[in-house]
Amino acid sequence: MVTLSVNGKSHRLDVEPDTPLLYVLRDSLGLHGPKFGCGLDQCATCMVLMDGDAVRTCRVPVSRAAGRKIVTLEGLGTADKPHPIQKAFIEERAIQCGYCLNGMIITAKALLDKKRNPSDREIKQALAGSLCRCGVHLRVIRAVKRAAVRMAKEA
Amino acid sequence: MLSAQTSRRDFLKGSGALVVGFSLAGPLAAARAQTVGTPLKPVTLDEVDAFLSIGVDGIVSVFTGKVDLGTGTRTALRQMAAEELDVTLDRIKLIEGDTALTPDQGPTWGSLSIQIGGVQIRQASATARKALLEMASKRLAIPVGELEVRYGVVRAKGDPTKHVSYSDLIGDREFRLKVDSKAPLKKPADYTIVGKSVPPVDGVAKVTGEWTYMHDVRVPGMLHARVIRPPAMGAQLLSVDESSVRGIKGLTKVVRLGNFLAVVAETEWAAIKAADQLKATWSAWEGLPDMDKLYQHVRNTPIAADEVPLKRGDVRAALATAAKTLSATYEFAIQLHGSIGPSCAIADYRDGQVTVWSSSQAPHWQRRELSMMLSIPPEKIRYIFLDGAGCWGRNGHEDAAADAALLSRELGRPVRVQWMRQDEHGWEPKGPPTLVDIRAGLDANGNVIAWQSEFWIPRRTDVGHGVPFVAASLAGLPHRDAMNPSTIFLNSKPEYAFPNAHVLVHRLQTTPFRPSWIRTPGRMQNTYATEVMMDELAAAAGADPLEFRMRHLNDPRGLVVLKTVANRAKWDSRPSPKKGADKATVATGRGISYIKYENVRTYVAAVAEVEVDRRSGVIRVKKFTIAHDCGLIINPDGVKNQIEGNVIQTVSRTLKEELRWDRSRVTSLDWATYPILTFPEVPEIDMELINRPNDPPWGVGEPATGVVPSAISNAVFDATGVRLRTVPYTPQRVKAALGARA
Ligand code: FES
Ligand code: FES
Numbered sequence: 001m002v003t004l005s006v007n008g009k010s011h012r013l014d015v016e017p018d019t020p021l022l023y024v025l026r027d028s029l030g031l032h033g034p035k036f037g038c039g040l041d042q043c044a045t046c047m048v049l050m051d052g053d054a055v056r057t058c059r060v061p062v063s064r065a066a067g068r069k070i071v072t073l074e075g076l077g078t079a080d081k082p083h084p085i086q087k088a089f090i091e092e093r094a095i096q097c098g099y100c101l102n103g104m105i106i107t108a109k110a111l112l113d114k115k116r117n118p119s120d121r122e123i124k125q126a127l128a129g130s131l132c133r134c135g136v137h138l139r140v141i142r143a144v145k146r147a148a149v150r151m152a153k154e155a
Numbered sequence: 156m157l158s159a160q161t162s163r164r165d166f167l168k169g170s171g172a173l174v175v176g177f178s179l180a181g182p183l184a185a186a187r188a189q190t191v192g193t194p195l196k197p198v199t200l201d202e203v204d205a206f207l208s209i210g211v212d213g214i215v216s217v218f219t220g221k222v223d224l225g226t227g228t229r230t231a232l233r234q235m236a237a238e239e240l241d242v243t244l245d246r247i248k249l250i251e252g253d254t255a256l257t258p259d260q261g262p263t264w265g266s267l268s269i270q271i272g273g274v275q276i277r278q279a280s281a282t283a284r285k286a287l288l289e290m291a292s293k294r295l296a297i298p299v300g301e302l303e304v305r306y307g308v309v310r311a312k313g314d315p316t317k318h319v320s321y322s323d324l325i326g327d328r329e330f331r332l333k334v335d336s337k338a339p340l341k342k343p344a345d346y347t348i349v350g351k352s353v354p355p356v357d358g359v360a361k362v363t364g365e366w367t368y369m370h371d372v373r374v375p376g377m378l379h380a381r382v383i384r385p386p387a388m389g390a391q392l393l394s395v396d397e398s399s400v401r402g403i404k405g406l407t408k409v410v411r412l413g414n415f416l417a418v419v420a421e422t423e424w425a426a427i428k429a430a431d432q433l434k435a436t437w438s439a440w441e442g443l444p445d446m447d448k449l450y451q452h453v454r455n456t457p458i459a460a461d462e463v464p465l466k467r468g469d470v471r472a473a474l475a476t477a478a479k480t481l482s483a484t485y486e487f488a489i490q491l492h493g494s495i496g497p498s499c500a501i502a503d504y505r506d507g508q509v510t511v512w513s514s515s516q517a518p519h520w521q522r523r524e525l526s527m528m529l530s531i532p533p534e535k536i537r538y539i540f541l542d543g544a545g546c547w548g549r550n551g552h553e554d555a556a557a558d559a560a561l562l563s564r565e566l567g568r569p570v571r572v573q574w575m576r577q578d579e580h581g582w583e584p585k586g587p588p589t590l591v592d593i594r595a596g597l598d599a600n601g602n603v604i605a606w607q608s609e610f611w612i613p614r615r616t617d618v619g620h621g622v623p624f625v626a627a628s629l630a631g632l633p634h635r636d637a638m639n640p641s642t643i644f645l646n647s648k649p650e651y652a653f654p655n656a657h658v659l660v661h662r663l664q665t666t667p668f669r670p671s672w673i674r675t676p677g678r679m680q681n682t683y684a685t686e687v688m689m690d691e692l693a694a695a696a697g698a699d700p701l702e703f704r705m706r707h708l709n710d711p712r713g714l715v716v717l718k719t720v721a722n723r724a725k726w727d728s729r730p731s732p733k734k735g736a737d738k739a740t741v742a743t744g745r746g747i748s749y750i751k752y753e754n755v756r757t758y759v760a761a762v763a764e765v766e767v768d769r770r771s772g773v774i775r776v777k778k779f780t781i782a783h784d785c786g787l788i789i790n791p792d793g794v795k796n797q798i799e800g801n802v803i804q805t806v807s808r809t810l811k812e813e814l815r816w817d818r819s820r821v822t823s824l825d826w827a828t829y830p831i832l833t834f835p836e837v838p839e840i841d842m843e844l845i846n847r848p849n850d851p852p853w854g855v856g857e858p859a860t861g862v863v864p865s866a867i868s869n870a871v872f873d874a875t876g877v878r879l880r881t882v883p884y885t886p887q888r889v890k891a892a893l894g895a896r897a
Contacts, residue, residue, distance in 0.1 A: 016404060019424040027423055032371040033364025037495050037544075038576040039427075042826040045495060073364035086362045093354055093792055096800060097225025098361030099496045099544035105362060127834040131826060133495045134225050134545040135803030136796070137837040 002062050006031070007075030017063035022046045024062045025072060033073025033102050037131070044103030044130040048072050054110035073102045076109060084154065085109055088147035089140070096134035103130040108144045116152050118144070191255070191508045192522070192534040198258045203286075203330040205258040206279035207236070211326035213307055215240060215247050220260035221272035222252035223357075224516055225545035226800075226856045227793040228268040230356045234789055235273045238348040239280035239341055241304035242321070244356075252518040252540030262517035262621075264548065264641070264672065266757070266854020269789055273852065281338040283330060290324045343787065343848035350848065352792035369514045369541040369552075370499045370573065377501065377569040378407055379423045380562050381430035383416040384582055385629070387440035387819035392416060399434035409433065410565050415630035417558065419566055423573065430575075441818035444667050450486050453590045457664040459614040465648045468655030473605035477596025480605075481691055485684035486881040487589040487864075488813040491823070492673050493831060496544030497579040498551030502559035503569040508535040513556040514543025520621045521553055525560055528627040528634055547804075548641075549622050549671040551583040557624035561632075577824040584622050584671035585814060587613045587640050589680035593688045601696030603707060606656040608684065610647050612677065613640050613670050614662035622671045640670035643677025645753045646861065649685045651707035668814070668821075674804065675860035678753060686748040686865030687880065690731065690872065699728045700747050700869065712784055713751055715845065716760040719782035720747070723843050724762035731869070732876040739874075742767045743777075746869025750861040757858040758784040761802075763838075763866035767874050772890030776806050776867060781842040781859055786850035798859045799840050805863035807832035813883050 004011045006029060013028050020039075025031045025048070037045030039058045046058040049071040057065075077083035082090065085108050089101065104127055111118060111126045118126070123144045132140070197204040198218075208216045217236045223229035233247040250256055252263075260272045284304065291309035292299045301312050310318035343349075360366035385392065392414045400406055400418065405425030410417045418429035444452040474480055500513035509529065515521050518538040526533040543552055555572045562570040574582075589612055596605035617637040627634035644660045693703035701721050708714060720726075726747070733744055744767075749760045764778040779802045788794055811830050815823045823829035868879045877892050 016422075016424060019422075023423050026371075027373075031364070032368070035368070035370065035496060036573065037497075038826060040576055040825050040827075042576075043495060073362075077363060079359045079363050079365050082359065082363055089362045090354070090358050093358065093796060095355050095358045095361050096227070096796060097495075097542065097545035098357070098366060099225075099368065101362055102364065121835075124834040124837075130834065131495055131831060133493055133547070133804065133831065135800035135837075137803055137834055138799055138840060139796070141834070 002066050004062070004065060004070065005068070006070045007072060015062055018061045021057040021060045021062050021065045025057065031072045031074055035099060035102055037099070042131070044107065045100055047103045047106040049106060049110060052110065052113060054107045073105060076105065083109070084150045085112070085144070085147040088143040088150065092139045092143040092146060094136050094139035094143040096136050100130060100132040104140050108147060111144070112148055112151055117148055190535055191510050191537040193255065195255045197329070198256070200258050200260070200275065201333050203279050203282050203332045203334055206276050207283050207330070209321050209325050211322050213246060213320060213322040215242055216250060217247055217276060218250045218257040219272055219276060220252060220257045220519060221268040222263045222516060222518070222540045223542065224263055226797055227355055227790065230353055231269055231789040231793055232273050232276060233356060234348050234351070234353055235269070235277045236280045238346055239277050240284050240307070242307040244348060244353060246307060254518050254522050254536070254538045259519040262520055264516055266752070266856040266858065268856070269852050270756070270854050273789070277340065278336060278338065279334045281340050282332060282335040285335065285338045286330060286332055287321055287324055291319050294319050294324065346848070349789050350846070351790065353790055355793070367541065368496065369512065369543050370496060372501060372512055372541060374501060374503060374569045377571050378419050378421065378566060379426045380417050380419045380558070380570050380572045381426040381575065382558050382572065382578060383418070383430050383433060383435065384578060385414060385437050387437065389440040389442050390414070390437035393436040393438055396434040400429045400432050403429050403432070408566060410562060412561065412630040415561065415626055417562055419562055419570060427575070443816055443818050445818070446816055449588055450590050452667070453588055453611050453663070456611070456666070458661045459664045460662045462644060462660040462662060463658065464644060464660060465656055465658040467653070470605045470607045470655045470657045473655040474594065474596045474607070477605060478599045479695055480594065480596045481688070481695055482592065482594040483688060483691060483880060485591040485593070485687060487680040487683060488882055489588045489668060490586040490673060490808055490812045491580060491814060491829060492547045492550035492583055493829065494544045494546050494550055494579065497574040497576055498555040498583070499543065499571070499573045500552060500556035500559040501569055501571045502556065502563040504560060504563035505567070507531055509560050509563065510537045510539065511556050511560055512539045512541055514541060514546065514552040515556060516546060516549065517621060521556060524553070524621050524624065525557065528557060528624055528632045529560060529564065530633060547674040548676065549584060551579055553621060554582065554625045557626040561626050561630060580824045580829060581821045582625055585668040586673035586676065587643070587666040587668070587670040589677070591681070591684035593684060595688060595692055597692060597696050601698055603651065603653050603692055604655060606649060606653045608647065608649070608658050610644070610660045610681065611663060612643050612660065613638060613666035614664065615639050615641065622669065638666070638670060640666070641672035641676050643672070646678040646681040646685070646750065648754055650710065650713065650749070650751050650754060651689070651704070652709050653707065675857040678750070678857070679805070679861050679864065682750050682861040683864040683882065686862070687868045687878070690746065690865070690869040691878065694731050694872070697730050699730055701726055701728065704747070704749055710751065712758050713749065716758045716782040716784050717749055719843050719845065720760040720762050720780055723782060723841065724780035726762060731873040733873050736874060736876040740769050742769065742874035744870045744872070744874025746866045746871070746873055748862040748866035748869060750858060752854065752858040752861065756853040757855065759858045759862050761859070761862040761866045763870040765867060765870040765874060767871055767889065769875070769893055772886035772893065774810055774867070774871060774884055774889060775836070776810070776838040778839040778841065779863070779866070781840070782845065783842060783859060784845040784847065785853040785855050785858070786847045787852040788844060788846045789852055791844055794844055794855050795842060797855045798842055801857065801859035802840050802863055803832060803837050805860045806838060806867070809864040809867050809882055809884060811883050811885065813885070
C-alpha cells in the first residue's frame with residue numbers, strides 16, 4: 001500500500017512499490033494530464049509538481065513519491081477555471097496536437113513561482129528539456145510571458 | 156472509463172473524442188448494428204446524410220473521415236460547415252474517423268483535409284441548406300427567394316415573425332438526398348465565420364488535461380500489452396524462456412506467434428517489466444547496408460522502373476553549347492516521424508469481429524488492412540479514431556492497432572498496446588533516403604538553358620493501400636509484401652521555365668527500412684535539390700538569387716510570393732556569397748527558396764537568416780520569413796500555427812535529424828540518439844499570408860516545409876561561401892565542409 005497526496009487529496013493505493021509514479025497517476029487515479037512520452041527522462045510530457053518542483057514521473061518509483069505534495073495539470077485549473085498559465089496558453093493558441101503541453105505548463109508554473117519576470121532566454125532555458133514535434137514553441141514562449149505579466153499583476 | 160454504448164445525448168454533451176459506441180436515439184436509428192462493422196448511418200460520399208445530421212436540439216453533427224492530427228482541421232472544418240449552413244459555430248459537433256459513422260474521405264494526408272475533405276462537407280452543407288430552404292418555403296408558404304437563414308432559423312426577409320428552425324424542419328430525420336454539386340455556395344464576400352481566426356475548439360480541454368487522447372482510453376476488462384521486437388530486424392525467434400518472467404505480479408500471458416512476441420498483463424507496469432525481463436533467443440541477422448555508405452548503396456540499388464515527369468527540348472545539345480555547366484549531388488537522410496507520444500491502440504476482438512481504437516490517419520484503409528491480416532471481412536471491423544500526438548504521416552499507430560487486434564484475438568479480451576520509445580524509434584516506418592544528381596547549363600547571359608535531374612527513390616508497389624503491418628510480417632499472417640513511400644516523385648519537376656529540361660526518376664526495387672511518408676514526403680527532398688541548385692546557378696551567374704529565380708519564373712502567383720517575402724525580409728539584393736564571407740568566425744547570411752506545392756497548388760517563398768560558427772560548426776537559424784498563398788484562407792491563425800510548425804519541425808530535420816543503425820538494427824532508439832530541435836534553438840518566424848477569398852482553399856499542413864532545407868543551405872552558402880548538400884547539417888559535417896574549403 002502506498003499513500004499519495006495528489007491535487008490536495010490523499011489516496012491509499014494498492015500498487016507495486018516500484019511502479020513509476022506516472023502509471024499510478026494515469027492508470028490508478030485516471031489523471032491524464034501527465035503523459036507517457038519516452039519513459040527515459042528525455043521529453044517532459046510526464047511532468048508534475050512535486051513539493052513545488054517540476055519533476056518527471058516516468059522513472060520515479062511511486063514509493064519515492066509518498067509523503068510528497070503532488071500537483072498535476074488537473075490540479076492547476078479546470079476548463080471552467082483555468083490557471084493563469086493555462087489561460088495564457090489558450091489565449092496565445094499555443095496548441096497543436098497538445099501532447100507536449102503538460103510538460104511546458106508544469107515547467108512554466110515552477111519557473112514563475114521562483115521567478116516573476118523571466119527573460120525570453122530564461123524561459124527557453126527552462127523549457128529546454130520539453131520536446132514538441134508540432135512546433136508550437138514560439139507560442140509557448142509568448143504564453144509564458146503573458147502568464148508572467150498576469151500573475152505579477154494578480155500577486 | 157468509456158462505456159461501450161453512449162447515447163446520442165451523452166455524445167452530444169461530450170467532447171466528441173468520447174464517442175466510443177454511438178447509438179442514434181431518434182427515428183434516424185432504425186436498428187442497424189448487427190455486426191460491429193456495419194455503418195450505423197449512411198456513409199457513402201454522395202449522400203448528404205453521410206456528412207450531416209441535424210438533431211431536434213438544433214445541433215448539427217458533421218461527420219468526416221478526415222481526422223485532426225493536431226493541425227487544427229477540427230476547428231476549420233466546423234467553420235466551413237457552420238458558414239455554409241448559417242448556424243453558429245457552437246451548434247456544430249464534429250465526428251471524425253469512425254468507420255461506422257463517417258464517410259471514407261481518404262486518408263488524412265497530402266494537406267487535403269480542407270481542400271478535398273472540407274470542400275465535400277461544404278457542398279453537402281450547401282445541399283442541405285438548399286433543401287431546408289425549400290422545406291421552409293412549403294411550411295411557411297413563402298417563396299424561397301423571400302427567405303433568409305439566421306443562426307439555423309429560416310425566416311421571411313421582411314417579417315422575422317414568420318420563421319421555422321432547421322430542427323423543426325428536419326430534427327433527427329434523414330435528408331435522403333444526394334449531394335448536389337450545383338447547390339449554390341455562399342459568396343465569399345458574405346462570409347462571417349470562414350476567414351476568422353476562431354480559436355482551436357479543443358484548446359481549453361488540451362491545456363487542462365481534460366482532452367481524451369488515445370492513450371487515455373480504457374475499456375472494461377482491458378489488459379495491457381507490450382511488444383518485444385526482434386533485436387536484429389530480420390532475426391528469427393528461436394526460443395522463449397517463460398520462466399524468466401514467472402513471478403511478475405499481474406502477468407497474464409506471453410504470446411508468441413512466429414516472430415511476433417508480446418507480453419500481456421493486468422497492469423501496464425507488469426507488462427513493461429515482463430517485456431524487459433523476458434529472455435528470448437533470436438537468430439543473428441545483418442542485412443542492413445553500411446550506414447557510412449548509404450548513398451552508394453542507394454545508387455547501386457536495382458531500379459524497378461524509370462519515370463520521366465518532364466522532358467522538354469534537347470538537354471544534351473543545350474549542355475554542349477552552355478557557357479558554364481554545373482553538376483552536384485544532393486543527399487537527404489532517413490528520418491523519423493518522431494511523434495512525442497508513442498503509438499497506442501486498443502482492440503476488442505470477440506465472436507469473429509473486432510472494434511479497434513487508434514490514432515491512424517487512415518481509419519478506412521486500416522479496416523482493409525486489418526481484414527487481410529485477420530482473415531475476416533471488413534464489415535466485421537470497426538475502426539475508431541482518437542487523437543494521438545502529432546504523427547506527420549503513417550507512423551506506428553497502425554502497427555500498434557494490428558498488434559492489439561492480434562493480441563485481443565489471442566486473449567479473448569480487449570487489449571491495449573502502448574509502444575515504448577524504443578519501439579517507436581526502432582519500428583515506425585521511416586522516411587526513405589533521397590539521392591539526387593543535377594546537371595545544368597548557363598548561357599553567356601547567365602540564363603539557364605539546360606536542366607537535367609536524376610532522382611533515386613524507392614518505388615511504390617501498391618496504390619490505394621497502406622504500409623504493411625509489422626505484426627503481420629512477424630507473425631507470418633496474410634499481408635501484401637508492399638512498399639509504399641507514397642507519391643514521393645512530386646516536385647521533382649522544377650517550376651522554372653527552362654527551355655531544355657529532363658527529369659528522370661529511378662524508382663528503386665528496395666530501400667533499407669520499411670518506408671512510409673513523413674510530412675511533405677519527397678516534395679521537400681526534391682525541392683531541396685532543385686532550390687539549392689538554383690542558388691548554385693545564381694552564384695555561378697553572379698546574379699542575385701531572388702532576381703535569378705524571378706527571371707526564370709512565369710507564374711504570376713509565384714512571383715507574388717517571391718516579391719512579398721523579399722519585401723518582408725528586407726532582402727539584401729546582391730549575389731551570394733556575401734563579401735568577406737570566408738573571414739568571419741561567426742558568419743551570417745541569408746538564403747531564399749520557393750515552392751509551388753506539387754507543381755499545382757499552394758505557393759510558398761522563404762528567406763532564412765543564419766549564423767554559422769566556424770569553430771564549432773554549429774548553425775543557428777535566427778529567423779525565417781515566409782510568404783504563403785493557399786487560396787482562400789479558412790482560419791488565418793490556424794494557418795500561421797501550421798506554418799510555424801512546418802518551419803520549426805523542418806529546421807529540426809535539416810540541422811539535426813538522421814536515423815542511425817548498425818548492420819542489424821536501428822541504433823537511434825531515443826531522443827539522445829535522435830535529437831530534435833529544442834526551445835533555445837527555435838528561430839524567430841515572421842510571415843505574410845496572401846488570402847484569395849474567391850479561389851479554392853488549398854492545403855497548408857505541408858507546403859511550407861518544402862522550402863526550409865534549401866533556404867538554410869542557401870543562407871549558409873551566403874554566409875560562408877561553402878555549399879552544404881547533405882542533410883542534416885550536423886556540426887561535424889559543417890566543420891568538415893568548412894575545413895575542406897580552407
Ligand atoms: S515520459 Fe518522462 S520524460 Fe519523457
Ligand atoms: S503540440 Fe504536438 S508535440 Fe507539441
